[in-house]
Amino acid sequence: MVQTESKLENQLIAQLGKSGWQFRPELNHYSLIVNHFRVLLNRRNIDKLDGTLLTDQEFQRFLNEIVGSKSIYQLGRYLRGDDQF
Numbered sequence: 001m002v003q004t005e006s007k008l009e010n011q012l013i014a015q016l017g018k019s020g021w022q023f024r025p026e027l028n029h030y031s032l033i034v035n036h037f038r039v040l041l042n043r044r045n046i047d048k049l050d051g052t053l054l055t056d057q058e059f060q061r062f063l064n065e066i067v068g069s070k071s072i073y074q075l076g077r078y079l080r081g082d083d084q085f
Contacts, residue, residue: 041054066078
């Protein structure tokens with residue numbers, strides 16, 4: 001049986017929703033996703049940052065160190081705390 005791409009996407013969204021993920025259709029471009037991640041990173045580490053947001057240079061260095069050549073799967077595991085690099 002052939003499945004349409006749209007149906008497959010909807011099934012994936014539903015499956016991720018059951019795992020606690022939230023579908024954010026407005027985050028539809030890489031730059032929007034990265035910016036959203038930066039906002040969350042700053043917000044969740046505000047105490048460690050003494051109330052100062054990461055500069056562009058600091059955030060880029062963070063991305064380079066964390067992302068590097070890792071796959072999306074490896075990053076997801078790392079960010080959930082399932083995997084150590």
